[in-house]
Amino acid sequence: MKSIRVLDSHTGGEPTRLVLDGGPELGTGPLDERAARFRRDFDAYRSAIVNEPRGSDTVVGALLVPPHRAGCDFGVIFFNNIGVLGMCGHGTIGLVVALAYLGRIAPGIIKIDTPVGAVSAELHADGSVSVENVASYRHAHAVDIAVPGHGVVRGDVAWGGNWFFLVGEHALHLDLVSLETLTEFTWRVRQAVNAQGFPEVDHVELFAPSPSPGADSRNFVLCPGKAYDRSPCGTGTSAKLACLAAEGKLAAGAPWIQESIIGSRFTGSYRWLDQANARITPTVTGTAHVIAETTLLLDDRDPFCWGIRG
Numbered sequence: 001m002k003s004i005r006v007l008d009s010h011t012g013g014e015p016t017r018l019v020l021d022g023g024p025e026l027g028t029g030p031l032d033e034r035a036a037r038f039r040r041d042f043d044a045y046r047s048a049i050v051n052e053p054r055g056s057d058t059v060v061g062a063l064l065v066p067p068h069r070a071g072c073d074f075g076v077i078f079f080n081n082i083g084v085l086g087m088c089g090h091g092t093i094g095l096v097v098a099l100a101y102l103g104r105i106a107p108g109i110i111k112i113d114t115p116v117g118a119v120s121a122e123l124h125a126d127g128s129v130s131v132e133n134v135a136s137y138r139h140a141h142a143v144d145i146a147v148p149g150h151g152v153v154r155g156d157v158a159w160g161g162n163w164f165f166l167v168g169e170h171a172l173h174l175d176l177v178s179l180e181t182l183t184e185f186t187w188r189v190r191q192a193v194n195a196q197g198f199p200e201v202d203h204v205e206l207f208a209p210s211p212s213p214g215a216d217s218r219n220f221v222l223c224p225g226k227a228y229d230r231s232p233c234g235t236g237t238s239a240k241l242a243c244l245a246a247e248g249k250l251a252a253g254a255p256w257i258q259e260s261i262i263g264s265r266f267t268g269s270y271r272w273l274d275q276a277n278a279r280i281t282p283t284v285t286g287t288a289h290v291i292a293e294t295t296l297l298l299d300d301r302d303p304f305c306w307g308i309r310g
């Protein structure tokens with residue numbers, strides 16, 4: 001019987017399962033190489049940790065590993081129901097709150113190595129966390145995509161630690177009763193945009209005005225494995241900030257309140273990294289809560305020991 005010790009948290013409703021002990025041994029070296037090793041040699045572990053029956057399509061796993069980049073305090077590889085992620089904003093907030101719960105960090109700044117670059121995170125005295133994400137940018141503006149059954153959909157392709165297609169013009173209601181429609185639409189959009197030769201878009205993000213006061217926007221984010229993000233999506237908010245910056249719609253340093261489909265909020269802002277090329281460093285602030293300390297048990301006699309894989 002194998003055992004894997006995990007700490008579960010949620011960030012604005014989106015779960016993160018932090019693997020503390022018993023996960024796959026990925027060796028040393030750059031995080032992108034270790035992420036590739038995880039993908040190639042240990043996919044069963046990924047599935048056992050986040051998929052049913054122990055998890056669900058929504059759970060994002062976070063494998064805590066020694067960092068490689070100079071100056072980093074921790075390393076992390078995020079993964080979900082179908083594969084490995086580049087970065088994860090809600091997951092980084094969850095990781096920081098989990099490390100504080102474990103007594104491994106105090107309020108202050110830590111640097112975290114990820115497969116797509118180093119990020120820094122500040123744990124504030126009130127328990128909230130600000131993540132300064134990897135460099136983010138808009139890759140393509142106002143791209144028209146023919147989506148079967150829906151006509152032409154216009155959006156931007158942007159990088160915020162993962163690849164996003166961001167759509168502001170649509171006729172859908174961003175509310176919980178519309179989840180099936182939103183999922184079906186964004187899934188089709190994703191398939192259509194990925195037939196266009198852009199970098200592989202893994203997330204599709206819809207925007208609309210928020211029905212509640214105080215938020216600049218509400219979003220619906222479809223994740224690569226077809227689950228929707230309960231949080232406003234840290235990497236998606238970073239991609240949105242990159243688009244707002246490129247369009248001159250949000251000044252450097254100004255706050256952007258991004259609300260999720262369930263009403264949870266992140267505050268984003270950015271500083272210019274390279275204004276001539278519209279590259280920004282985004283910061284996303286949110287809160288997370290630790291919800292369970294668990295030991296996962298893996299019994300090879302169990303036919304679903306390694307999770308239910310689609």
Ligand code: PYC
Binds near residue numbers: 089223
């Ligand atoms: O917060 O960046 C994020 C994220 C990615 C996938 C789910 N959440």
